[in-house]
Amino acid sequence: MTPRELASVDGTIAPTAETTIALKDDGLYRGDGVFEVIRLYAGRPFALGDHLDRLERSAAAIELPAQRAELEPEIEALIAAHGDADAQLRLLVTRGGRRIALIEPLVEHLASVRLATVTYAPTLILNGVKSLSYGANMQATRIAKGGGADEALLVRPDGIVLEAPTSTIFWTSGGRLRTPALRAGILDSITRRVVVEALDVDEGEYPIADALAADEIFLASTVREIQPVAAIDDVVFERGPRTDEARAAFTRAIEAELGEAVSP
Numbered sequence: 001m002t003p004r005e006l007a008s009v010d011g012t013i014a015p016t017a018e019t020t021i022a023l024k025d026d027g028l029y030r031g032d033g034v035f036e037v038i039r040l041y042a043g044r045p046f047a048l049g050d051h052l053d054r055l056e057r058s059a060a061a062i063e064l065p066a067q068r069a070e071l072e073p074e075i076e077a078l079i080a081a082h083g084d085a086d087a088q089l090r091l092l093v094t095r096g097g098r099r100i101a102l103i104e105p106l107v108e109h110l111a112s113v114r115l116a117t118v119t120y121a122p123t124l125i126l127n128g129v130k131s132l133s134y135g136a137n138m139q140a141t142r143i144a145k146g147g148g149a150d151e152a153l154l155v156r157p158d159g160i161v162l163e164a165p166t167s168t169i170f171w172t173s174g175g176r177l178r179t180p181a182l183r184a185g186i187l188d189s190i191t192r193r194v195v196v197e198a199l200d201v202d203e204g205e206y207p208i209a210d211a212l213a214a215d216e217i218f219l220a221s222t223v224r225e226i227q228p229v230a231a232i233d234d235v236v237f238e239r240g241p242r243t244d245e246a247r248a249a250f251t252r253a254i255e256a257e258l259g260e261a262v263s264p
Helices: 048-061 068-082 135-146 190-198 208-212 241-258
Strands: 006-009 012-015 033-041 087-094 099-104 113-119 151-155 168-173 176-180 201-204 217-221 225-232
Touching (some): 048 190, 068 087, 068 099, 168 190, 168 208, 168 241, 176 190, 190 201, 190 217, 190 241, 217 241
Parallel strands (some): 113 151
Antiparallel strands (some): 006 099
């Protein structure tokens, strides 16, 4: 069943299509704010505390009050109004002081994804910040799709692998599982953390040639969960055992927090 699209603005809940905010807000004018996306399994949020912790860190980095104490009961009320369907929960805090929470349908993802490399220079001042200024990420996706791929793989001008616009990348090299280190200029992904803590993963600053020589590659994110990569540019990959191992580890993490009844 498709979940109802509901929104909470400063604690007032209504259908998303009927919800408004005051126009004068630098969250809209300048993308000045922070956000999070949380997966709901049977109406229950996974890793909500971790996402709210990151929201607070992002807000602190741009000198924005996160308003967590006000958000938490508003989130609880919105989830209660939503019910027990699978969905995703989007949280936004804007420079204009708005607290926005939205229940959205899950995006359908392919069984595997084809990536195209897109050169991208991280904005040093926003490294690690999940800000509303996601225009560059979305443009990278459009560039990749324009070339026939499904999603972009961001690569620094010096050839170092970063991440996809909304997910982390992992690959095998010499039998070892690798992922870019946070210092490379990537987001501290919640799903990435689950995989790194559960499996033996090397973290570093790796050139794109290392990823292109991999036996298998996968993406990891809140909404995608674990998604195999079928190709990067014109290099093709097969799904392998480390991808299945990561998926099993992520499923165990969900079960440990929410119970087997809501695991994917």
